[in-house]
Every structure is written in structure tokens, then in C-alpha cells.
Amino acid sequence: MMRQSRQIRSRQLSKGHVLVTAAVAALVSLAVPGCTAASDGARTPAGDGTTGSAAGAATASVPATSAPAPSPTPSYALSTAPRTIPAVREHIPARGPGWKPAAAARVVVPPANAAALADEGRLLAGELRMGFAETADARPGDVELALGTKNSGAPESYTLTVQGGRVRVTGPDEAGVFYGTRTLKQAVKSAGSAPEGTVRDAPAKPQRGLNLDIARKNFTVGWIEDQLRRMADLKLNQLGLHFSDDQAFRIQSDTHPEIVSTPHLTKAQVRQINALAARLHITVVPELDSPGHLGAVLRAYPALQLRDVQGRAVKGAVDISNPASAQLIDELLREYLPLFPGAFWHLGADEYQALVYRDPQASFPQLARAAQQKYGPSARIQDLAEGWLNDRADVVRPAGKVPKAWNDGFFTGGVVQAAKDIQVEYWTGKELGARPPLEYLREGRKVVNLNDEYLYYVLGQPNQFTYPTGKRIYEQWTPLVLRGTTAVPARYAAQILGARLAVWCDLAGAQTQAQVAEGIRLPLAALSQKVWDSRPPQPAWADFKALADRLQPPG
Numbered sequence: 001m002m003r004q005s006r007q008i009r010s011r012q013l014s015k016g017h018v019l020v021t022a023a024v025a026a027l028v029s030l031a032v033p034g035c036t037a038a039s040d041g042a043r044t045p046a047g048d049g050t051t052g053s054a055a056g057a058a059t060a061s062v063p064a065t066s067a068p069a070p071s072p073t074p075s076y077a078l079s080t081a082p083r084t085i086p087a088v089r090e091h092i093p094a095r096g097p098g099w100k101p102a103a104a105a106r107v108v109v110p111p112a113n114a115a116a117l118a119d120e121g122r123l124l125a126g127e128l129r130m131g132f133a134e135t136a137d138a139r140p141g142d143v144e145l146a147l148g149t150k151n152s153g154a155p156e157s158y159t160l161t162v163q164g165g166r167v168r169v170t171g172p173d174e175a176g177v178f179y180g181t182r183t184l185k186q187a188v189k190s191a192g193s194a195p196e197g198t199v200r201d202a203p204a205k206p207q208r209g210l211n212l213d214i215a216r217k218n219f220t221v222g223w224i225e226d227q228l229r230r231m232a233d234l235k236l237n238q239l240g241l242h243f244s245d246d247q248a249f250r251i252q253s254d255t256h257p258e259i260v261s262t263p264h265l266t267k268a269q270v271r272q273i274n275a276l277a278a279r280l281h282i283t284v285v286p287e288l289d290s291p292g293h294l295g296a297v298l299r300a301y302p303a304l305q306l307r308d309v310q311g312r313a314v315k316g317a318v319d320i321s322n323p324a325s326a327q328l329i330d331e332l333l334r335e336y337l338p339l340f341p342g343a344f345w346h347l348g349a350d351e352y353q354a355l356v357y358r359d360p361q362a363s364f365p366q367l368a369r370a371a372q373q374k375y376g377p378s379a380r381i382q383d384l385a386e387g388w389l390n391d392r393a394d395v396v397r398p399a400g401k402v403p404k405a406w407n408d409g410f411f412t413g414g415v416v417q418a419a420k421d422i423q424v425e426y427w428t429g430k431e432l433g434a435r436p437p438l439e440y441l442r443e444g445r446k447v448v449n450l451n452d453e454y455l456y457y458v459l460g461q462p463n464q465f466t467y468p469t470g471k472r473i474y475e476q477w478t479p480l481v482l483r484g485t486t487a488v489p490a491r492y493a494a495q496i497l498g499a500r501l502a503v504w505c506d507l508a509g510a511q512t513q514a515q516v517a518e519g520i521r522l523p524l525a526a527l528s529q530k531v532w533d534s535r536p537p538q539p540a541w542a543d544f545k546a547l548a549d550r551l552q553p554p555g
Contacts, residue, residue, distance in 0.1 A: 079195035082187035083547055085525050086235060086532035087539075088199045096196030099162045101188065105141035106131040113147045116174050119279050121145050124181040128188060143167040143184065145177050156237075157202035160184060162194050175281040176202075179235050186233065186551055205479060207448055207498030208531040209238030209282070210524060215245035215296070217459065217505035218263050223513045225276055230521070230552060232280035234528035239277060240346060240500055242287045246295025246316045247508075255335045256328070258300040270339055278341070285404070286340045289348025290329050291318045291388055301328065306354060308363045314353045320388050321370035330395050337399040345401035347422075349389045349409025351431065354381055375415050383416040385409070390419050397421075404448070408434045420445065423497065428452045429483040437482035441492045449479050449499035455527070457520055460507025468501070470522030470548070471541050478530055493534070501527050518555065522548055 079098065081091035107125040109117045114134045124143065125132040138144040148170045153159075158171035158180035169180035183201065187194040210231060212219065228239060243250045248261035251270060265273075277284050295316040298305050304325045306317040318325040337345070357363040360381045371384035386409075393403040403419070407426040410418045412435060424440045427450040440447055449455070454477040458465040479496045480487035488496075501523050503516060511519065525548040529537055537544065 079197045083190040084186040086529040090200040092198040094197040098193045100193035101128045107143045110136045154202045160199040204534040205498035205531040209236045209500045211240035211500045211502035213242045213505045216247045217508035240285045245293045249296040283342035285344045287346035292352045345396040346404040350406035382411040383414040386416040458504045460510035470526040474526035
């Protein structure tokens with residue numbers, strides 16, 4: 001990242017000599033201050049044999065006292081990059097006073113871009129306590145937001161220019177312009193003004209965000225919206241919502257109201273969350289986990305519970321050999337698809353407990369028979385589970401959704417393979433049968449990093465989990481570190497689409513909403529830095545934390 005800072009030399013003083021002819025000749029020396037910062041170092045010192053002010057004055061016949069006293073022009077230091085989180089990736093310094101909000105200044109959007117950028121303009125104007133106008137005539141002191149030509153830059157990129165007392169933010173898409181406004185907002189908050197010069201910025205990873213378990217712990221709409229606003233300032237663009245698990249089912253259902261827990265989000269509240277997220281350029285990624293983690297659903301449908309050969313119920317697991325199980329889940333998927341307008345759908349597929357038995361084929365003969373009937377005599381239960389994942393992907397794909405699933409829902413060595421377009425959400429290498437990340441990458445799969453060593457915030461810290469810290473993420477983790485503490489080779493970087501910090505509420509009462517918000521504040525800030533810029537960050541952690549505390553104070 002470019003953090004260029006130069007110290008200009010103390011202002012040079014050039015001396016000119018004026019020869020005055022009168023009754024008695026006298027020599028008068030006048031000190032002339034440097035005119036502009038641009039002239040510093042470029043001016044030729046007097047007396048070096050070149051033609052300058054002294055030579056011109058030597059022929060003057062007017063008294064020196066008749067010349068007006070020169071007015072010094074301010075000289076500005078070369079600017080440094082604005083202090084933001086994440087840090088800008090490139091800053092081209094310049095000399096000038098920079099920019100700060102003024103009473104008469106406005107945020108302006110050209111009428112041709114008003115439909116796309118008015119929301120961004122009004123938000124920034126409110127944050128900086130400025131006026132807003134739709135006009136192509138920007139005035140001194142204004143901030144102008146504008147869309148560049150199509151494909152004029154990478155997705156979500158922007159250029160922010162501070163020059164001549166004005167600010168101009170452009171980008172190839174709305175998200176890019178929005179992120180430019182976040183940089184301007186943070187620059188003003190951290191230093192009181194935006195520095196002269198040009199910022200050119202773009203994210204290293206397309207998926208950056210927070211994953212939230214609202215199934216085990218109910219979070220209020222207001223709390224979720226507060227996190228969306230914090231995320232937006234950090235240029236994070238995904239909120240995962242895990243809304244169904246063994247403990248509860250947290251979104252209103254019209255097709256199956258019997259499965260819904262109290263309290264829960266109404267559909268109107270979900271639309272409210274999605275609307276705010278869209279304005280902040282955040283995609284909400286819903287997760288209806290199956291065929292495991294369905295305890296809340298199974299309480300209303302005990303006949304669908306998976307049972308082993310001895311008749312014992314398997315916690316949270318539906319019997320995937322029963323066609324009624326697929327019918328129920330598909331009805332729920334089709335009900336919720338229109339509720340979430342984003343491009344992704346998380347299908348879960350993790351921790352299906354039938355597959356952790358020592359001999360799944362013997363323990364679940366009904367599943368073994370179903371696998372062979374559907375996929376041939378060599379098929380096993382893992383093939384039936386993989387087929388389940390593919391079948392659910394077939395449900396969400398026609399709605400324009402990119403399917404996602406947890407890494408332990410992808411199996412190898414069977415007759416059925418997960419569809420190639422299902423994105424791998426890699427969270428662990430500790431589960432039985434979990435494969436190392438290189439296996440997925442070598443298959444050419446796209447992977448999102450939710451490494452449970454660094455990015456799992458598990459309430460109550462059960463099962464040897466410890467709360468992640470911003471310092472550890474900032475100093476040790478990168479998107480290449482998918483499992484444990486070891487990075488995969490850099491040649492796979494393009495297949496790693498990004499990362500999310502995950503809040504899991506295994507012991508829901510261990511922390512309040514406020515404690516969760518404070519607990520994830522610095523980890524989210526550190527994550528935002530590492531997914532925005534793949535290079536090692538320059539400030540030490542203490543400096544980064546101080547800036548984070550200034551931009552998003554504790555509490």
C-alpha cells in the first residue's frame with residue numbers, strides 16, 4: 001500500500017539586489033519568500049549567473065519604495081494517505097490544503113447518476129452535516145459523486161480526488177462510489193480533513209463479511225442493523241444468517257408455521273434488514289442447514305427423524321432416505337427464496353451425524369439401501385448425502401442463487417460428487433472425514449475462508465474454542481490460511497473468494513448482545529484489512545487499534 005510521506009525542506013529565501021540611482025548610491029537587499037510549494041527546489045538561486053529578478057531590477061529607475069510588498073503564498077507539505085480501515089491501497093500525494101466539510105458545501109450527484117447514487121449522496125451528506133443536491137454544477141467545497149463508464153475499473157473500485165478545494169469520487173459501479181464515500185467519511189473522522197491527492201482503491205477479495213447464528217440466540221432487528229452499518233464503514237459486503245438449527249427456527253413461515261420458534265424475525269423484519277443491507281451494498285446470505293442441524297424442524301415432524309438400526313434417534317438429522325424429508329426442506333427453500341434477493345444461498349450440509357458412525361452402512365441400513373437404489377450397487381451413504389446437497393442446489397439455482405455449503409459436506413472417493421458451482425465454505429479440518437483445503441483447491445473449487453482457528457467467535461468458548469482477537473487476525477492470519485495456522489500456496493489465491501468472521505451461539509447466554517458487538521468489533525476491523533489488501537499491513541497493531549477505537553469507539 002502506498003503511504004508516501006515526504007518532509008519538504010524549510011522554505012528557501014532568495015535574495016535580490018536592487019540598484020537605486022539617486023543623489024547618493026545605496027545598495028538595498030530585499031528578502032523574497034518562496035511563492036509556492038511547487039516552486040520549492042525548482043527555483044534557481046540568485047547569483048548563479050542566470051537571468052533573474054536581480055538582473056531585471058538592475059535597470060530599474062524607479063525608487064524601491066514604489067514597488068508593492070510581495071504577499072507570501074502558502075507552501076504545503078506533500079500529503080500523506082488518509083487514515084482509514086481498511087487502509088487505502090494506493091494514494092498519490094499532492095501539495096495543497098486538502099478538504100474539510102464547510103457550512104455552505106454540498107454533496108452533489110449529476111442528474112444522469114441520480115437514480116443510482118442519490119442514496120449514497122444523501123447518506124454521506126447526513127454523516128458530514130452537509131447539504132445535498134442533484135446537479136452537474138459542483139461548486140468550490142462540494143463533494144461530487146459520479147459513475148464512471150462501464151468497465152472503467154474493477155468491481156467495487158473507486159477513485160477519490162481531493163484538489164482545488166473539492167472532492168470527486170468516481171467508480172464503475174454504485175458499490176465502488178459508496179466505498180469512496182466511506183473513505184472520505186473516515187478520513188474526516190480520523191484527521192478532521194481529507195488530504196490533497198488521489199486515492200485509487202479496490203478490494204483484493206470479492207466476499208468479505210460476518211456470519212451470524214441467529215438460530216441459537218435471538219438477535220434484535222436493531223442490533224443486526226447496527227452491525228450492518230459498522231460493516232459498511234469497513235467495506236464489508238456479506239452478512240450470513242444461519243436461521244435454523246437444533247435449538248430454534250427463527251424466521252416466520254407461512255407454509256410451515258408449526259416449526260417457527262418464539263421469538264423470531266417476521267418476514268417484514270427480514271425485508272427491513274435486506275433493504276438496509278442493499279442500501280449499504282451488503283448481501284444477506286441465508287442458511288437453511290440440512291440434512292443435519294434440523295432439530296427445531298424435527299420437533300414438529302418426529303416421523304422424519306433419522307434413527308439407527310437400534311431405533312435410536314440421531315440428533316438434528318433427518319432421514320434422507322424418506323422422500324418426505326426432501327419435500328419439506330424444498331417447500332421451505334422455495335418459500336424463502338423470494339425473501340432474500342441476494343445472489344447466494346447457503347445449504348449447510350455439515351455434520352450429518354450418520355456419517356460419523358464407525359460403520360455407517362451397518363448402522364443405517366435404510367440409508368445404505370436408498371443409496372444403492374438411487375446411485376448403483378457401489379454407492380454408499382456419503383453418496384446419498386452428496387446427492388441430497390446436489391438436489392437442494394437444483395432448487396435454489398433456478399432462482400439465480402449461487403449455492404454454498406460447508407466443507408465437511410463435500411466427500412471424495414464416492415460415485416457422487418458435489419456440483420462444481422457449489423462454493424466451499426471452509427471452516428474446519430477437525431471434523432471426522434474433513435479434508436485438507438488443498439484437496440478442494442486442486443479440484444478447482446471456489447473457497448471462502450471461515451477458519452475456525454482464527455475466525456470463529458463461539459459464545460461460551462466450548463470445545464476448546466477461544467474468542468478470536470483482532471491482534472491475532474491482524475498479525476497472523478491471511479485468506480490463504482484456510483485450516484489451522486498454515487497457509488496454502490499463493491498460486492491458489494484467486495480461488496479463495498474471501499472470508500467471514502463467524503459468530504456461533506452454542507452457549508447463547510454466555511454473552512449479551514452488547515458484549516457480542518464489542519467482542520467482534522476489533523476482529524471485524526482486522527478482517528476487513530486483510531481481505532481488502534493482500535499485502536502485509538504497515539502500521540503496528542497498537543496503531544491500528546488506536547485508529548479503530550477512534551473510528552468505531554468501544555461500547
